[in-house]
Amino acid sequence: MSSSIAAEAAPKAKTSSPMARMAGDWLPPAVTFVIVAVLWQVVALNNPYVLPTLESVGNSMASDPHMYWANMLVTCQEIVIGAGAGILFGFLLAVAMSELPIIEKAMMPLIVVIMVTPVVAIAPALVVAFGFGMLPKYIVTGLVVFFPMLVNSLAGLRDVDQKALDVFKTLHASRWETFRDLRLPGCMPFVFAGLRIAMPLAVVGAAVAEFVAAGQQAGLGSLVTISAAQADLPVTWASIALLCLLGVVLVSLLALLRKRVLWWSDADVIGR
Amino acid sequence: MPAPIQASNDRYPGEAGVEVANITKSFGPDEARVTVLNGVSLTIRKGEFVSLIGPSGCGKSTLLKVVAGLSEADGGKVSINGKSVREASREKAIGLVPQSPALLPWRTILDNVSLPISINPNANAGRKLRDPKEILTSFGLGKAIDRYPAQLSGGMQQRAAIARAFVFDPEILLMDEPFSALDEMNRDQQRMGLLDFWQSNQKSVLFVTHSVPEAIILSDRIVLMAAHPGRIAEIIDVDLPRPRNEALYATDAFRDLEGYVRNALRKVMEAAHV
Numbered sequence: 017m018s019s020s021i022a023a024e025a026a027p028k029a030k031t032s033s034p035m036a037r038m039a040g041d042w043l044p045p046a047v048t049f050v051i052v053a054v055l056w057q058v059v060a061l062n063n064p065y066v067l068p069t070l071e072s073v074g075n076s077m078a079s080d081p082h083m084y085w086a087n088m089l090v091t092c093q094e095i096v097i098g099a100g101a102g103i104l105f106g107f108l109l110a111v112a113m114s115e116l117p118i119i120e121k122a123m124m125p126l127i128v129v130i131m132v133t134p135v136v137a138i139a140p141a142l143v144v145a146f147g148f149g150m151l152p153k154y155i156v157t158g159l160v161v162f163f164p165m166l167v168n169s170l171a172g173l174r175d176v177d178q179k180a181l182d183v184f185k186t187l188h189a190s191r192w193e194t195f196r197d198l199r200l201p202g203c204m205p206f207v208f209a210g211l212r213i214a215m216p217l218a219v220v221g222a223a224v225a226e227f228v229a230a231g232q233q234a235g236l237g238s239l240v241t242i243s244a245a246q247a248d249l250p251v252t253w254a255s256i257a258l259l260c261l262l263g264v265v266l267v268s269l270l271a272l273l274r275k276r277v278l279w280w281s282d283a284d285v286i287g288r
Numbered sequence: 289m290p291a292p293i294q295a296s297n298d299r300y301p302g303e304a305g306v307e308v309a310n311i312t313k314s315f316g317p318d319e320a321r322v323t324v325l326n327g328v329s330l331t332i333r334k335g336e337f338v339s340l341i342g343p344s345g346c347g348k349s350t351l352l353k354v355v356a357g358l359s360e361a362d363g364g365k366v367s368i369n370g371k372s373v374r375e376a377s378r379e380k381a382i383g384l385v386p387q388s389p390a391l392l393p394w395r396t397i398l399d400n401v402s403l404p405i406s407i408n409p410n411a412n413a414g415r416k417l418r419d420p421k422e423i424l425t426s427f428g429l430g431k432a433i434d435r436y437p438a439q440l441s442g443g444m445q446q447r448a449a450i451a452r453a454f455v456f457d458p459e460i461l462l463m464d465e466p467f468s469a470l471d472e473m474n475r476d477q478q479r480m481g482l483l484d485f486w487q488s489n490q491k492s493v494l495f496v497t498h499s500v501p502e503a504i505i506l507s508d509r510i511v512l513m514a515a516h517p518g519r520i521a522e523i524i525d526v527d528l529p530r531p532r533n534e535a536l537y538a539t540d541a542f543r544d545l546e547g548y549v550r551n552a553l554r555k556v557m558e559a560a561h562v
Contacts, residue, residue: 179390183452186356186384186462187407188377197403201394280394280436 068249073257076250088258090235091222094150095262098157098225099218105158106165107207113166114173114199115191131163135221139228153225153235160221161214168213172206173199205281208274215270219263236262305492306332306460311354311364313347323517324350325361330511330520332460334369335490339503339510341549343557347518348496349464355494356384356462369459376459380404380411383453385463389445391437397424397448398433404456416457426485427451443474447481454485460492468498479505480534487531500549504542505532510549514556521556524549 053070060067077084113120135156142152176199184194226237233242236255243251313325324347332338340348353359355366357373368376376382383404391400401420405412424433427447429440437445446466453461466482467475479502486493486506497503503510507526514521528541536542 177390179386179388180392182356182358182386183384183390183404184407185358186377186382187380187404187456188411189407193407197407198392201392280438 065247065249068253072250073253076254077257084236084239084254084258087234087236087239087255088262091219091226091237091259091262094153094157094222094225094235095218095266097150098154099161099214099221101154102158102161102218103165103211103214106162106210107169110166110169110173111195113170115195120170127163127166130159135159136224136228139225143229148229152229153222156225156229157218157221160217160224164213164217165207165210168206168210169203172203172210175206176202204278208270208278211270211274212267215266216263218266219259223259304331305334305336305369306330306355306494307365307367308332308351308355309365309367311351311361311366313350313354313359313361325354326517326519328364328513328518328520330523332492332494334492336509337486337490337493337495337507339495339497339507340513341497341500341503341510341553342513342518342521343515343553343560345518346513346515348513350518351513352462352464352494352496355460356382378408378411380408380415380456381459383456383458383461385446385450385453385461385466387464387466387468389437389442389449391445391448391452393437396434396436397429397440400437400448401452401455404452412456418455418457420451420455423451423455424448427481441474443470443478446470446478450482450485454489454491458491460494463493463495465496465498467502475499475502482506483532500546500553501537504528504545504549505536512549512552512556515560522552524552 056067057070060069109119109123113123138159139152139156142155146152146155180198181194184198189197222235223237223240226235227241236259239255240252240259243249243255308328308330311325311328312323314321314323316322324345328347328351330338340351342348350359354361355368355373357377366373368381371379371381373382391397392403395403398420401424405417405420421430421433424430427450429444429448429451432440432444432448437448440448446469450463450466453463467478470478483506495503495506504526510524510526511520512522512524513519524545526545528536528539528545
């Protein structure tokens with residue numbers, strides 16, 4: 017019995033050396049990327065008006081890094097403020113809905129109506145209402161991430177261990193104690209599932225916001241539309257690559273955070 | 289309807305701990321209403337270990353839920369040391385051990401067992417709170433206090449859940465088939481652990497079980513329930529000496545009583561099928 021106290025690290029396949037294992041993890045995707053790059057170059061060299069060559073994209077970034085950096089910061093700002101507010105609001109509304117069912121009853125139909133309305137269609141109206149500043153872009157980015165956060169958080173707050181809830185009830189735990197010690201930590205796996213959906217959507221939201229609520233003509237999304245209109249393909253594709261990079265960074269940061277916060281929900285991490 | 293059966297028990301002459309009086313409870317819509325508890329009356333004296341046993345559908349878990357305040361009875365009254373269930377709950381007088389350990393996976397075993405002390409702290413005044421570390425050690429979990437529930441076996445998790453119910457010194461412990469999810473060998477080990485601990489910390493316990501030997505070895509009295517409608521069929525005194533241990537299983541007195549309880553259980557189940 018006492019041997020089961022000692023947490024054995026989950027034994028991984030020990031047949032290969034660490035180097036070989038790393039190669040096994042990295043090699044297949046690397047091969048895929050190389051094949052895509054080669055195909056890209058073949059198409060680009062034969063059809064210069066369809067795709068720019070990879071070196072022209074790289075040259076474009078290297079020749080004017082400040083321009084790209086400045087535009088990337090604008091897009092980042094939209095993501096941090098807009099998506100941040102959308103995530104926070106989605107989560108807080110989920111808490112309010114799970115604690116007070118009347119709020120859900122009152123607000124859910126309106127929220128569904130807003131969510132089925134295409135964001136692309138709302139954006140111009142937002143520009144009319146709020147001007148050409150950043151606000152309409154924040155709103156569009158926030159709207160895109162709001163719904164997955166709300167729905168996932170709400171599911172998580174409802175997915176309480178009923179037996180644990182019974183223990184809390186017999187202890188006469190207050191609503192706040194039940195929330196703080198049971199519902200809030202318990203809903204985190206769902207919150208992170210929501211964030212996993214929201215993060216890539218935040219990049220989409222920011223880019224779309226710049227397309228449809230142009231105004232200041234800044235940000236990587238604006239850069240895509242402007243350069244594409246001028247058939248400046250290296251700039252277009254460099255901007256797309258940076259948007260892509262932004263998404264990858266966000267998702268990776270989220271994975272790191274999840275590991276720190278949610279280690280307990282991954283049974284294989286702590287071992288059995 | 290038979291009159292409420294009240295077995296005499298002179299071993300605990302003190303005042304009544306938990307008084308269950310004429311509880312009725314039914315479920316379902318009017319046309320298909322099922323009576324789950326039909327006039328159930330029962331007294332658990334202070335420091336007495338009482339088991340509820342009976343076929344499925346006899347309402348033993350429902351009765352436990354009513355005493356725990358997790359389910360509202362249609363009629364009748366439960367009092368815990370003279371208080372209503374609601375008052376008792378407010379004073380943290382009820383310790384619950386659910387069927388599954390229901391430990392919080394993000395808390396260490398020590399933090400899980402400390403939980404009832406930090407919850408509803410107003411009710412801590414003037415009670416003999418136990419040291420969580422000490423109680424875990426006496427449950428054989430001294431080396432596991434910094435582990436997380438997922439790192440422990442099912443039996444150890446259930447033991448931690450029992451420690452969590454004892455730690456805040458409640459007046460009544462309610463256990464709902466706490467060992468039913470364990471395999472037989474593990475179950476017997478946990479049973480003995482509970483027996484040892486309880487014999488040195490005698491608390492009122494209401495213990496729901498499916499196992500006849502488990503009920504006999506642990507209890508002072510066994511309440512045999514019948515189904516459709518759920519009611520008390522018989523209350524059986526377990527007049528076996530304490531302190532008890534595994535050796536008791538092999539005695540004639542244990543076997544005789546086991547035979548008697550099984551027979552009574554069979555009669556109750558046959559009556560339900562007629």
